[in-house]
Amino acid sequence: MNYLTNPFRSITITLSHILETLGMTLTILINMVGQYRLIPKRSKAILHQIEICALGGFPVAIIVGVFSGMVLALQAGLAMAEFGQETLVGSIVAASMCREMGPVMTSYILAGLIGSTMAAELGTMKVSEEIDALEVMSINPIGFLVLPRVLALALVCPLLTIYTNLIGILGGGIVSRVILKVNFSLYFRFAQETLTLKDIYSGLFKSLIFGFIIALVSCGQGLNAENGAAGVGKATMKAVVISFIAILIFDYFLTWMFY
Amino acid sequence: MIEFIDVYKSFNDHEVLKGLTFKVNQGESFAIIGRSGCGKSVTLKLMTGLLKPDKGKVIIDGIDITKATPGKLAQVRKKFGFLFQSGALLNSLNVGDNIALPLREHRELPEPKIMGRVSETLKRLGLKHLEHIMPGELSGGMKKRVSLARAIIREPEIILYDEPTTGLDPIMCNVINKLIVEMRQKLKITSIVVTHDMNTVFMAADRVVLLYQGKIISAGTAAEFKKMGDAYVKQFVLGEAAGPFQDEDELKLKEKSGE
Numbered sequence: 198m199n200y201l202t203n204p205f206r207s208i209t210i211t212l213s214h215i216l217e218t219l220g221m222t223l224t225i226l227i228n229m230v231g232q233y234r235l236i237p238k239r240s241k242a243i244l245h246q247i248e249i250c251a252l253g254g255f256p257v258a259i260i261v262g263v264f265s266g267m268v269l270a271l272q273a274g275l276a277m278a279e280f281g282q283e284t285l286v287g288s289i290v291a292a293s294m295c296r297e298m299g300p301v302m303t304s305y306i307l308a309g310l311i312g313s314t315m316a317a318e319l320g321t322m323k324v325s326e327e328i329d330a331l332e333v334m335s336i337n338p339i340g341f342l343v344l345p346r347v348l349a350l351a352l353v354c355p356l357l358t359i360y361t362n363l364i365g366i367l368g369g370g371i372v373s374r375v376i377l378k379v380n381f382s383l384y385f386r387f388a389q390e391t392l393t394l395k396d397i398y399s400g401l402f403k404s405l406i407f408g409f410i411i412a413l414v415s416c417g418q419g420l421n422a423e424n425g426a427a428g429v430g431k432a433t434m435k436a437v438v439i440s441f442i443a444i445l446i447f448d449y450f451l452t453w454m455f456y
Numbered sequence: 457m458i459e460f461i462d463v464y465k466s467f468n469d470h471e472v473l474k475g476l477t478f479k480v481n482q483g484e485s486f487a488i489i490g491r492s493g494c495g496k497s498v499t500l501k502l503m504t505g506l507l508k509p510d511k512g513k514v515i516i517d518g519i520d521i522t523k524a525t526p527g528k529l530a531q532v533r534k535k536f537g538f539l540f541q542s543g544a545l546l547n548s549l550n551v552g553d554n555i556a557l558p559l560r561e562h563r564e565l566p567e568p569k570i571m572g573r574v575s576e577t578l579k580r581l582g583l584k585h586l587e588h589i590m591p592g593e594l595s596g597g598m599k600k601r602v603s604l605a606r607a608i609i610r611e612p613e614i615i616l617y618d619e620p621t622t623g624l625d626p627i628m629c630n631v632i633n634k635l636i637v638e639m640r641q642k643l644k645i646t647s648i649v650v651t652h653d654m655n656t657v658f659m660a661a662d663r664v665v666l667l668y669q670g671k672i673i674s675a676g677t678a679a680e681f682k683k684m685g686d687a688y689v690k691q692f693v694l695g696e697a698a699g700p701f702q703d704e705d706e707l708k709l710k711e712k713s714g715e
């Protein structure tokens with residue numbers, strides 16, 4: 198109620214929420230790192246999660262990839278056509294896809310699709326006492342539930358990014374051919390010439406970090422859900438929002454680190 | 457031995473336990489009765505370290521679990537089997553895997569023996585051949601029995617039963633009551649039973665305590681409880697509407713109006 202009338206108060210509240218979330222997520226991260234010895238024991242669960250993440254993300258990644266590439270080609274191509282440089286559109290699409298659009302768009306999709314699922318699943322487990330039951334059985338919920346999910350998404354995110362990149366470049370090629378009248382071989386030659394190894398691996402490294410963060414944040418929100426179904430809904434919403442914001446922030450710093 | 461010393465626990469402003477003190481000896485069968493919402497389930501959660509008391513000590517075999525490190529706590533928890541009031545089965549695992557989970561996780565038996573043990577335990581609870589069913593497909597009473605199977609499968613030193621017979625038909629109630637007696641007699645397991653079922657108390661308990669307003673208001677052997685003159689015990693055992701028990705809501709209203 199005071200939020201609007203007292204900006205200082207709202208800032209302190211927001212700040213304390215951010216610090217709380219950060220602390221909670223870091224605690225889970227540290228606990229998870231301490232469980233690394235469990236990785237072989239959890240291999241079945243990890244594979245299962247990889248399957249869920251990959252199958253869930255794949256169809257949407259195709260659509261998002263195609264349209265990202267098409268939009269890029271259209272925007273860049275039309276601007277460049279004014280200077281008669283539209284033949285270079287392949288370079289722009291390939292570089293932007295691999296460095297930026299591919300990793301970020303794929304991560305956004307995975308945050309919406311997989312992160313929300315993880316938060317809802319773990320949140321439901323929390324409010325129905327399943328997490329308590331695990332703890333009483335001396336099974337660490339972080340090793341049992343969080344570790345496989347984080348590893349799976351950190352692996353699947355770069356893999357899906359490769360798909361998104363390829364499909365995006367292809368989509369860009371189609372727009373270049375149909376609208377800008379740049380033929381395929383020219384488009385792909387410029388795409389290939391511009392792309393450096395660094396463009397590719399920096400993008401994939403970003404994806405890996407984003408996947409890791411999405412799963413960590415979402416599981417963390419789920420494990421801290423409270424107050425029944427409403428609490429699970431809130432945890433799910435927060436998981437997606439925090440993932441989005443974290444992707445943006447980390448994207449900036451990772452880009453700054455690489456270039 | 458399990459010991460509660462002057463334990464206080466409140467949620468927000470709601471004081472649930474106000475100086476709870478009791479002791480359960482090894483091999484003993486101990487029943488906690490009391491009205492709905494008086495803090496019985498909370499007591500069991502404090503006993504397993506799922507909740508932390510605001511004040512007081514919870515000592516399990518000489519270790520104060522309120523001050524134990526996570527590693528130590530995990531070690532103490534291996535002594536426990538816990539039947540949750542809600543069952544708390546893992547919804548993503550089938551019945552067989554749910555029951556086998558505590559054995560598998562701690563590698564206490566070779567894999568072929570585990571499944572034998574699981575089907576044996578299921579049979580004992582009248583649930584033959586249910587291994588491959590998912591928990592979502594079970595009735596309420598069946599879920600309860602599957603959870604019971606999970607709690608007893610390791611034959612732990614201490615079993616906590618939170619309302620083991622609620623939601624079961626009278627025949628099954630009797631089976632469960634007999635099982636509780638058997639677990640104690642044959643395996644010398646310490647049992648703590650929270651229940652509203654006086655049959656369970658009289659059949660399976662050595663000692664009974666009645667919890668009211670955050671404290672134990674009467675204690676005695678099951679036989680003593682049956683013929684105790686205490687007005688609270690009488691009202692509870694006979695289940696009468698009129699008597700010294702006051703409704704929590706009425707009490708709260710009185711507190712507010714300053715009586």
Ligand SMILES: Nc1ncnc2c1ncn2[C@@H]1O[C@H](COP(=O)(O)OP(=O)(O)OP(=O)(O)O)[C@@H](O)[C@H]1O
Nearest residue numbers: 467470472490491492493494495496497498499541
């Ligand atoms: N996690 C929690 N957060 C807030 N309040 C809680 C929580 N757990 C329990 N309580 C409160 O503590 C009180 C005791 O709850 P508890 O579950 O121990 O009751 P109970 O004696 O087991 O009742 P029943 O016989 O109905 O199971 C209740 O008033 C409940 O509202």
Ligand SMILES: [Mg+2]
Nearest residue numbers: 496497541618
């Ligand atoms: Mg209860």
